[in-house]
Amino acid sequence: MLVFFEFQIEKIVKFCREQYPIEACGLLGGKIENGVKIVKSVYFARNIAQSESRFDIEAKEQYEIIKKMRAKNEVLLGNFHSHPKTPARPSAEDRELMLDPNLVYVIFSLKDNPPTFKGFKVSRGEVSEEEITVKKVDYKTLKSGGIMRQTEDGYFAVRLKITGGNLSIEQLKGLEEVASRYGNGTLHLTARQGVEIPYIHIADLEEVIEKLKSYGLELGACGPRVRTVTACQGRSICPNGCIETQELAREIAARYYGQTLPHKFKFGITGCANNCLKAEENDLGIKGVCRPLWLKDNCTACGLCTKICPVNAITLNQQEISVDYEVCIGCGDCVKACPFEAYKGEYGYSLSFGGSFGRKINIGKKLIPFISSKEKMFTIFDKTLEFYRKEGKTGERFYKTLERVGFAKLEQYLREGERENGGN
Ligand code: SF4
Ligand code: SF4
Ligand code: SF4
Structure with a gap:
C-alpha cells in the first residue's frame, strides 16, 4: 500500500496541470512501516522528453533528488507521471519502464475532472494495481492539541506543555533525541517558557508523540483553552x-x-x-x-x-x-x-x-x-x-x-x- 496525504495529491495535480499538455513527472520519497509506503516528500522533475505521451527524467536530476531524500532520511518509494489526455492506466511504454518491484508507479490522469490517479507495481514482469490511501489532515484538531502547521506543507511545530518553564535533564535528552531524529535538530524556546520542536513531518507525528510520552513530555494546548502556566x-x-x-x-x-x-x-x-x-x-x-x-x-x-x-x-x-x-x-x-x-x-x-x-x-x-x-x-x-x-x-x-x-x-x-x- 502507498499512503499519500491530501495536500500532496493537490500539489501533484497542480503541477500536472501546469505542465499540460506535456506529461508531468517526479519522484516520491518517504518511509516504509510494516510494508506500508508512506510518502513524505514529492519531488517534481523536468520531463526532458517534453512529450505528451512519455516522460524521462535526466540522470543528473534523479541523482540530485536521491541526495535530497538521503539528507532527510527518506527512501525512494516510487515515481509519478501524468497522462494529460488518457486514462490512469499504464501505456505500453510505461510498462517497459516499470522494472523495479520495490517501487510504486503512480499515474495521474487529467482526462477526467477532477483528475484521477492509480498506483501500479511490478512483480515477475507482471504489472498490477497497488492500493493507494489518501489521508486527510485535520489542521484544526492538530492545532488544538499543540501541533502547529508550518509554512512548508507537511511539516509541523510540536508544542510541549512545560509547566513553570521546568524541565528535567532526562526530558532534555528526550527533546534532543526527537529533534535530531525527526526534526531538523533545533528547538525553539517560546516567549511563554515553552518548547516547540519544528520540522516534524505529519508522517512521523504518532511516533514523535509516543517518544515524547516515554520521556514524560506532554503536548501543549492551543486554541481557546487554558494554556501553559x-x-x-x-x-x-x-x-x-x-x-x-x-x-x-x-x-x-x-x-x-x-x-x-x-x-x-x-x-x-x-x-x-x-x-x-x-x-x-x-x-x-x-x-x-x-x-x-x-x-x-x-x-x-x-x-x-x-x-x-x-x-x-x-x-x-x-x-x-x-x-x-x-x-x-x-x-x-x-x-x-x-x-x-x-x-x-x-x-x-x-x-x-x-x-x-x-x-x-x-x-x-x-x-x-x-x-x-x-x-x-x-x-x-x-x-x-x-x-x-x-x-x-x-x-x-x-x-x-x-x-x-x-x-x-x-x-x-x-x-x-x-x-x-x-x-x-
Ligand atoms: S519575580 Fe524575580 S526576583 Fe521575584 S521571586 Fe521571581 S525570580 Fe525572584
Ligand atoms: S519599623 Fe521603621 S522606624 Fe521602626 S525601627 Fe524599623 S526601620 Fe526603624
Ligand atoms: S512597598 Fe510595602 S512592603 Fe515595600 S517597603 Fe513599602 S511598605 Fe514595605
Missing part, C-alpha cells in the same frame, strides 16, 4: 521570592490546564514585586507579595523604613508608623531592612485580571491586592473561569469581556463566590 523560580530558589511559584504552577496546571474557554487564557505567576514574569501580561496574573505588619514594641522610630520604601507607603509620625496598604506594592523591603525586627512579613498573593500582550496590549487590573489563603485563591480562580465561560463570547479575549461587561461585574461575582464559600 508560566512561573518564575520563586521562593525555594530565589532569595527575593515571597511564594512557592513552581508548586503553585503545577497545582494550577493540574486543575485547569486545557479547559475550554471562549478564547485562550493564560495564568502567569511571579514570585515577588520584582515581577520577573510580568504577571499583569496574563489573563490572570499572580504575584507573590509581602504585607508588613508593624510591631510597635520593637520600633525605635529610626525612620529607616520610610526612606527604603520605593513607593513612599510608610509614614512615621510621633513614634507611630503607618503603612498605606493602598499604595504598598508588597515588596517586603521594609521587613528585610528594619534593624529591630519591628515588622512581621505576612506573605500572600496579589491577583490581576484581564492582561494581554498580543495584538493589543492590556495591563491586567489588580482586583485582589492581598490574599493569604491558597484555598481561597483557588476559589477565586474557579469563579473567574466560571464567569468568563458565562459572560465571554466565543473568540473574545478575557479583557474584552471585562471591558464589555465591566470589571465591577467580575468583582461582584467573586464577592458572591466568597460568600457562598463561607468568606466574609
Whole structure:
C-alpha cells in the first residue's frame, strides 16, 4: 500500500496541470512501516522528453533528488507521471519502464475532472494495481492539541506543555533525541517558557508523540483553552521570592490546564514585586507579595523604613508608623531592612485580571491586592473561569469581556463566590 496525504495529491495535480499538455513527472520519497509506503516528500522533475505521451527524467536530476531524500532520511518509494489526455492506466511504454518491484508507479490522469490517479507495481514482469490511501489532515484538531502547521506543507511545530518553564535533564535528552531524529535538530524556546520542536513531518507525528510520552513530555494546548502556566523560580530558589511559584504552577496546571474557554487564557505567576514574569501580561496574573505588619514594641522610630520604601507607603509620625496598604506594592523591603525586627512579613498573593500582550496590549487590573489563603485563591480562580465561560463570547479575549461587561461585574461575582464559600 502507498499512503499519500491530501495536500500532496493537490500539489501533484497542480503541477500536472501546469505542465499540460506535456506529461508531468517526479519522484516520491518517504518511509516504509510494516510494508506500508508512506510518502513524505514529492519531488517534481523536468520531463526532458517534453512529450505528451512519455516522460524521462535526466540522470543528473534523479541523482540530485536521491541526495535530497538521503539528507532527510527518506527512501525512494516510487515515481509519478501524468497522462494529460488518457486514462490512469499504464501505456505500453510505461510498462517497459516499470522494472523495479520495490517501487510504486503512480499515474495521474487529467482526462477526467477532477483528475484521477492509480498506483501500479511490478512483480515477475507482471504489472498490477497497488492500493493507494489518501489521508486527510485535520489542521484544526492538530492545532488544538499543540501541533502547529508550518509554512512548508507537511511539516509541523510540536508544542510541549512545560509547566513553570521546568524541565528535567532526562526530558532534555528526550527533546534532543526527537529533534535530531525527526526534526531538523533545533528547538525553539517560546516567549511563554515553552518548547516547540519544528520540522516534524505529519508522517512521523504518532511516533514523535509516543517518544515524547516515554520521556514524560506532554503536548501543549492551543486554541481557546487554558494554556501553559508560566512561573518564575520563586521562593525555594530565589532569595527575593515571597511564594512557592513552581508548586503553585503545577497545582494550577493540574486543575485547569486545557479547559475550554471562549478564547485562550493564560495564568502567569511571579514570585515577588520584582515581577520577573510580568504577571499583569496574563489573563490572570499572580504575584507573590509581602504585607508588613508593624510591631510597635520593637520600633525605635529610626525612620529607616520610610526612606527604603520605593513607593513612599510608610509614614512615621510621633513614634507611630503607618503603612498605606493602598499604595504598598508588597515588596517586603521594609521587613528585610528594619534593624529591630519591628515588622512581621505576612506573605500572600496579589491577583490581576484581564492582561494581554498580543495584538493589543492590556495591563491586567489588580482586583485582589492581598490574599493569604491558597484555598481561597483557588476559589477565586474557579469563579473567574466560571464567569468568563458565562459572560465571554466565543473568540473574545478575557479583557474584552471585562471591558464589555465591566470589571465591577467580575468583582461582584467573586464577592458572591466568597460568600457562598463561607468568606466574609
Ligand atoms: S519575580 Fe521575584 S521571586 Fe521571581 S525570580 Fe524575580 S526576583 Fe525572584
Ligand atoms: S526601620 Fe524599623 S525601627 Fe526603624 S522606624 Fe521603621 S519599623 Fe521602626
Ligand atoms: S512592603 Fe515595600 S512597598 Fe510595602 S511598605 Fe514595605 S517597603 Fe513599602
